[in-house]
Amino acid sequence: MKKFTSVSDVENLQQIIKKALQIKENPLSEPEKGKGKTIGLVFLNSSLRTRLSSQIAAQNIGLNVLTLNAAQEAWNLEFADGAVMNGDTVEHIKDAIEVLNQYCDIIAVRCFAGMKNKEDDVNESILSQFEQYAKVPVISLESATRHPLQSLADCITITENWKENRKPKVVLTWAPHIKPIAQAVGNSFAEWMQEMDVDFIITNPEGYDLDKNFTKDVKVIHDQNEALKDADFIYVKNWSSFDDYATMPEVKENWMLTNEKLENTNQAKVMHCLPVRRNVELSDEVMDGENSIIYQQAKNRIFSAQAVFSEILDKMNSK
Numbered sequence: 001m002k003k004f005t006s007v008s009d010v011e012n013l014q015q016i017i018k019k020a021l022q023i024k025e026n027p028l029s030e031p032e033k034g035k036g037k038t039i040g041l042v043f044l045n046s047s048l049r050t051r052l053s054s055q056i057a058a059q060n061i062g063l064n065v066l067t068l069n070a071a072q073e074a075w076n077l078e079f080a081d082g083a084v085m086n087g088d089t090v091e092h093i094k095d096a097i098e099v100l101n102q103y104c105d106i107i108a109v110r111c112f113a114g115m116k117n118k119e120d121d122v123n124e125s126i127l128s129q130f131e132q133y134a135k136v137p138v139i140s141l142e143s144a145t146r147h148p149l150q151s152l153a154d155c156i157t158i159t160e161n162w163k164e165n166r167k168p169k170v171v172l173t174w175a176p177h178i179k180p181i182a183q184a185v186g187n188s189f190a191e192w193m194q195e196m197d198v199d200f201i202i203t204n205p206e207g208y209d210l211d212k213n214f215t216k217d218v219k220v221i222h223d224q225n226e227a228l229k230d231a232d233f234i235y236v237k238n239w240s241s242f243d244d245y246a247t248m249p250e251v252k253e254n255w256m257l258t259n260e261k262l263e264n265t266n267q268a269k270v271m272h273c274l275p276v277r278r279n280v281e282l283s284d285e286v287m288d289g290e291n292s293i294i295y296q297q298a299k300n301r302i303f304s305a306q307a308v309f310s311e312i313l314d315k316m317n318s319k
């Protein structure tokens with residue numbers, strides 16, 4: 001693996017899931033693999049899980065870790081090419097990345113959608129600059145349109161929880177929120193589920209269909225109860241409108257997941273990437289109930305990251 005920004009960077013999904021599950025059995029089996037190498041974790045946005053799970057994963061394989069909370073701790077970055085920097089911005093992103101090249105063997109970056117300009121977000125205006133200017137492998141810690149380390153952890157979690165000899169029915173359901181949220185987790189989960197051996201559908205209100213570039217031919221049902229029928233896994237996530245970009249069209253029905261809605265399912269396991277707004281996106285009773293595998297999912301973020309770092313180091317060490 002040369003870089004990790006989407007599912008297309010994974011040569012064999014089943015193989016990397018298997019590797020992650022082996023790492024979970026023995027996380028310290030390769031303590032020297034990253035010895036003498038440094039990973040830079042650059043956060044342009046907030047994080048709990050991604051930051052900490054990436055640090056644990058890197059330490060488990062002997063990588064030095066530099067974490068830069070760039071939005072709070074670094075100079076105010078300029079992203080526009082050709083900008084006359086006579087305003088608030090102090091350092092151009094291409095200079096910052098060139099300096100990171102001097103310090104790091106791997107650069108990982110979190111750069112959310114700005115939610116102001118659809119074209120900038122669709123074109124990954126920040127991640128693309130990291131890919132352009134980095135001279136070392138780049139890993140996405142969630143970008144404008146995707147969250148691949150989360151999606152790999154989701155695939156690991158579904159694999160761990162599915163022992164029956166048939167394809168599980170996996171439903172991605174939209175959930176309410178109080179403010180516009182990016183589509184990255186939903187897009188990414190849709191992309192990765194299409195690579196898994198599952199029956200996958202999406203349910204969301206009218207006006208909230210995700211970008212077809214990610215959902216492709218996946219069936220989208222606008223009736224949540226119909227979609228949840230016989231589900232084995234339910235992935236709960238909010239996102240704002242893609243068509244009327246970053247807006248929140250009115251939704252009359254209550255889309256919050258409750259125990260009552262689970263009654264129609266095949267005792268579905270409930271997933272969420274976290275952080276979650278309790279009693280808005282899903283109820284306390286679901287979050288704390290026996291169907292929730294949400295904390296297991298969060299734990300698997302370590303093994304998702306460790307499997308990816310390990311594969312990237314394998315590629316670097318084979319040169």
Ligand code: CP
Pocket residue numbers: 046047048049050051142150273274275
């Ligand atoms: N799921 C996830 O990415 O969590 P953080 O935003 O806390 O990293």
